[in-house]
Amino acid sequence: MSWLVTGGAGYIGSHVVRAFAAKGIDTVVVDDLSSGRRGFVSDGIPFVQGSILDGRVLESAFERYGIRGVVHLAGYKYAGVSVQRPLHTYQQNVTGTATLLAAMEAKGVSNIVFSSSAAVYGTPDVDLVTEATAKHPESPYGESKLIGEWLLADQARATELSHTSLRYFNVVGSGTPEVFDPSPHNLFPLVFDALLDGRTPRINGDDYATPDGTCVRDYIHVADLAEAHVVAAQRLEAGEPVEPVYNLGSGEGVSVGEIMKAVAEVTGIAFDPEVAPRRAGDPARIVASGELAARDLDWRMRHSLTDMVRSAWEARRAAS
Known part of the structure; x- marks a missing residue:
C-alpha cells in the first residue's frame, strides 16, 4: 500500500516523496513532466507518466499500486502567467482536481492532502495572515486553488473523504543537491541565474514601508514544507x-x-542589486502565522535564511 504523489517529479513534489521515504512510507509518483523532471524522482520509486486530467491513468495507478492516500501537488503554478492563460490554469488546477477526486471515489481512496497556496488571500490588509483571513485571490491561479479547497470540502460532505489543505507562500532551498528549483519566475532561480551569467540581480522597488524599503515575505525551506505534508498524511x-x-x-x-x-x-x-520600479499590486508585507500547523503538524522553521540560500545555491551549481 502506497501514497500517490501527483506532481511528484516537481521541485516540491520530489522533496515530498523523499520525506515519505525517510519515514519508511512507500509512494508512487504521477507526473506529466510538463514542468517536473524525471531525474528528480529517486531510483526505486514507481513512476507513472500521465496527466491528472486522465481519469483512466489515475484509476489504473490506484489499482496497480494499492493506493491508500493522495498528496496532490500537480497543477499550473505560475500566478502571473495565469492571468494570460486563465482557461489553461482552470483546466489543470480545477478540472484536474475534480478528475482526481472522481478517481479516488471510484477506487475507494479517502485520504488527501492538498497543496494549496497563500495566493488565495490576495493582498491582505492585516500584518499577520491567519487561516481566517478573508480570501480575495487576485489571479486565476489563486482562484483555482481556492476552488480546489471548495471541491475537497464539498466532496467530504458528500462522501467519506478525509482532507486537509496546506497554504504557503515562497518555497526555497533544497533538501538534496540532486533537486533544485528550475522555475523561471521565482526569486532565487532568477538571482542565481543572473549571478552565473555575470549579470546583476534585479529587485522591484526599495521604497516600501518596511525596515529596509524592500518587500517582506514568507520564505520557507522546501524540506520543512515536505515534512508537514507527511505529518498531515499520517494524521x-x-x-x-x-x-x-x-x-x-x-x-x-x-x-x-x-x-x-x-x-x-x-x-x-x-553585488548591489539593480533596483527596478515597483510591480503593480505588490504589497509591502505578506507574512502568515503557522500556529495551527505548529500545533498539529509539527510545523516549524528548521532552517535559517542562510541555510535556505546555501542549500539552494549548492543544488543550482550542481545542476550547472
Whole structure:
C-alpha cells in the first residue's frame, strides 16, 4: 500500500516523496513532466507518466499500486502567467482536481492532502495572515486553488473523504543537491541565474514601508514544507483530527534586501542589486502565522535564511 504523489517529479513534489521515504512510507509518483523532471524522482520509486486530467491513468495507478492516500501537488503554478492563460490554469488546477477526486471515489481512496497556496488571500490588509483571513485571490491561479479547497470540502460532505489543505507562500532551498528549483519566475532561480551569467540581480522597488524599503515575505525551506505534508498524511490515515486548512507560515518573514545580502555572503559574489520600479499590486508585507500547523503538524522553521540560500545555491551549481 502506497501514497500517490501527483506532481511528484516537481521541485516540491520530489522533496515530498523523499520525506515519505525517510519515514519508511512507500509512494508512487504521477507526473506529466510538463514542468517536473524525471531525474528528480529517486531510483526505486514507481513512476507513472500521465496527466491528472486522465481519469483512466489515475484509476489504473490506484489499482496497480494499492493506493491508500493522495498528496496532490500537480497543477499550473505560475500566478502571473495565469492571468494570460486563465482557461489553461482552470483546466489543470480545477478540472484536474475534480478528475482526481472522481478517481479516488471510484477506487475507494479517502485520504488527501492538498497543496494549496497563500495566493488565495490576495493582498491582505492585516500584518499577520491567519487561516481566517478573508480570501480575495487576485489571479486565476489563486482562484483555482481556492476552488480546489471548495471541491475537497464539498466532496467530504458528500462522501467519506478525509482532507486537509496546506497554504504557503515562497518555497526555497533544497533538501538534496540532486533537486533544485528550475522555475523561471521565482526569486532565487532568477538571482542565481543572473549571478552565473555575470549579470546583476534585479529587485522591484526599495521604497516600501518596511525596515529596509524592500518587500517582506514568507520564505520557507522546501524540506520543512515536505515534512508537514507527511505529518498531515499520517494524521489523516490515523483518523486523527485535522483542520480543513493550515498556513505554513514563518510568522516573521524576511525582506528581499535581506535575501540579497545572504546571497552575496553565501555565494561570495559581491553585488548591489539593480533596483527596478515597483510591480503593480505588490504589497509591502505578506507574512502568515503557522500556529495551527505548529500545533498539529509539527510545523516549524528548521532552517535559517542562510541555510535556505546555501542549500539552494549548492543544488543550482550542481545542476550547472
